[in-house]
Amino acid sequence: MAASGSPSIDLSAALVMQATPLSDWLIIAPVALCICAGAVLMMVRHAMRLHSLIAIAALAILVVIDAALLWKVMTNGPFTMVMGRWLAPFGIAFTADLTGAVLALTGAIAALACAVHARGDIDHASTRYGFYPFLMLLMAGVSGAFLTGDIFNLYVWFEVLLVSSFGLIVLGSSREQIDGALKYAVLNLIGTTLFLIAVGYLYAVFGTLNMADIAVKVTADDTSAPLMTLACLFLLAFAMKAAAFPVNFWLPASYHTPKVVVSALFGGLLTKVGIYALLRVMIMLFPVQREELSIVIAAIAVLTMILGAMGALAQNDLRRVLGYVVISGIGTMLAGLAIGSPAAVGGVVFYALNSVVLMTALYLAVGHAARLGGAWMLSDLSGLYARTPWFAGLVLALFLAGSGLPPFSGFWPKVMLTKAAIDIGAWWLAASILVSGFLLTIAFARMFLLCFWRSSPPGMKEVAPLETVPSFVPLVALTALVVGFGLFPESIMQLSQQAADQLADPSAYIRSVFPPRGMP
Structure with a gap:
């Protein structure tokens, strides 16, 4: 005769028994x-x-x-x-x-x-x-x-x-x-x-x-x-x-x-x-x-950052310039991956945070420049500084950050990555980071001189700056973050370094997935 009761099943071996906080x-x-x-x-x-x-x-x-x-x-x-x-x-x-x-x-x-x-x-x-x-x-x-x-x-x-x-x-x-x-x-x-x-x-x-x-x-x-x-x-x-x-x-x-x-x-x-x-x-x-793959990753990083910067120098379309700037930044981050030390990975995390904000702001900025100047081509733009000086100031801050110049946000992660490369004796990798930054400085200087500093031809249509002020709010906010990251980098550096330490030593990550027996 079959037993009347069902066997007890220990669900705790497969399921979380506590309520989720x-x-x-x-x-x-x-x-x-x-x-x-x-x-x-x-x-x-x-x-x-x-x-x-x-x-x-x-x-x-x-x-x-x-x-x-x-x-x-x-x-x-x-x-x-x-x-x-x-x-x-x-x-x-x-x-x-x-x-x-x-x-x-x-x-x-x-x-x-x-x-x-x-x-x-x-x-x-x-x-x-x-x-x-x-x-x-x-x-x-x-x-x-x-x-x-x-x-x-x-x-x-x-x-x-x-x-x-x-x-x-x-x-x-x-x-x-x-x-x-x-x-x-x-x-x-x-x-x-x-x-x-x-x-x-x-x-x-x-x-x-x-x-x-x-x-x-x-x-x-x-x-x-x-x-x-x-x-x-x-x-x-x-x-x-x-x-x-x-x-x-x-x-x-x-x-x-x-x-x-x-x-x-x-x-x-x-x-x-x-x-x-x-x-x-x-x-x-x-x-x-x-x-074991570090030398291969480093070679890819150098080619990516240098060719990206050279591509930015060769472009006439504002958006294509920024596309190559994105590529050069990817190479810089890959350099940190190739080094692999916690200090280098911290530099990669900082660079990624900065790049999310900076590249978003740069694309929005060139969109405004094209709208105000009526063209996307560097050869067709001029005189934007005389027409909107405050906008030119915002763009200059973003360009300096994109070049990796102090005191803006792009400077600090490059310092972290360059120092990490020097610490392991990879002078050629550190030099590549600096050379790509120099080439990007030339590319951004070229953009600013042609679009903003060059005088406009006679008879160019004027745009009333006050009509466009509300649409600049997101750009102003992102630029403020870029400047803030640059002037007060300590907290971001510390956070990035802690994030890198967790990646290098995933024991806390693993414990969160597989807590010791008896813990919730």
């Missing part, structure tokens, strides 16, 4: 907010006048949430939330550490500035065809990539931001945009395919996709696994995403084609997601293989 929900709130805001925008698709207001409100809330998330991580250390109450590594984990949290906050600030700017840059047709829903979907992908603790879901969030960026880049449907979107799509899809192949190979080797679990198993590996093959696949895939040499030609061929606010989003955010992925995988998961 309310503050832990902060880790998924950025993604949930962006997806919900995008859905609301789709539901009110016939009320175009509401789209910008809803997006700005949602992004302002996103900034607040990311700031609270960063504060929690700074106060209590990395923390993890696993979906469906499953214990890691069985459930899909979101894990926030300093690197992910601070980049998520900086990206949200840049996106908010772009949304405010878009009120004057995005016309009714682009709004109707989904600019603001695509923007929110893009931020969902960016936030998810920075906060996920699962490498397959890193791929998923890459796909989300890639799909939304396709939609943003073709808004307007001009011939130039379609051509740029095709180049952008082909190279990014190749990179995404390589990423997926690497993820599949990784799962076949370790039987897990949780990044903390992979870090533990890589450390305990008996060297029989093809770790160098995996590291090379991830390096190539993320180098394509970050636009590193020699797979960087898609960026200057596409970033100048969409509306300038879209270019600002792409230049400020998208390549930094690739750099973040490289830091997460190469520093935390494959540190030994990164060390």
Whole structure:
């Protein structure tokens, strides 16, 4: 006769039995907010006048949430939330550490500035065809990539931001945009395919996709696994995403084609997601293989930063100049990855934070310059200083920061990276950082002299500066951050160094995913 009672099952071996603390929900709130805001925008698709207001409100809330998330991580250390109450590594984990949290906050600030700017840059047709829903979907992908603790879901969030960026880049449907979107799509899809192949190979080797679990198993590996093959696949895939040499030609061929606010989003955010992925995988998961590949990464870094700076010198279109500036900055960050010391990685994190804000501001600035001067070509612009001196002052501050000159924000991460290179005896790498900065200084000086300092020809149409002042608010705010980072760099340096230390020693990250028995 069968027993009347059911056998007792110990669910604590597979499930989280305690209630999730309310503050832990902060880790998924950025993604949930962006997806919900995008859905609301789709539901009110016939009320175009509401789209910008809803997006700005949602992004302002996103900034607040990311700031609270960063504060929690700074106060209590990395923390993890696993979906469906499953214990890691069985459930899909979101894990926030300093690197992910601070980049998520900086990206949200840049996106908010772009949304405010878009009120004057995005016309009714682009709004109707989904600019603001695509923007929110893009931020969902960016936030998810920075906060996920699962490498397959890193791929998923890459796909989300890639799909939304396709939609943003073709808004307007001009011939130039379609051509740029095709180049952008082909190279990014190749990179995404390589990423997926690497993820599949990784799962076949370790039987897990949780990044903390992979870090533990890589450390305990008996060297029989093809770790160098995996590291090379991830390096190539993320180098394509970050636009590193020699797979960087898609960026200057596409970033100048969409509306300038879209270019600002792409230049400020998208390549930094690739750099973040490289830091997460190469520093935390494959540190030994990164060390063995350091000379290859250093060579790629030098070619990327020097050729990017030379490309900026050769361009006539303002937007193409900035596209090459983005590429040169990627090379500088790769130099820190090649060095690999905590000091160098801290410089990379600082540079990435600065670049998100600075490149967004630079794209918005050249958009204003083109609107005020009536052209995108350096050869067709002149006299902007005489017409709007205060705007010229803002742009000069951004140009000096982009050149890496003191006392602006671009100076300090380059100092950190140059010192880290000298500390390991890599004088040639330190010299390359300085040479690329010198070339960028010439490129920015050329832009300022031609656009602002050169006298205007007689009869040029005047623009009333007061009519354009409200649209400058996002640019002024971003420039203030750039100047603030430069004048008061100590806090950002300290935060960046702490983030680098957590990447180099992921023990706190791993404990947040696999807490010791008896801990909640």
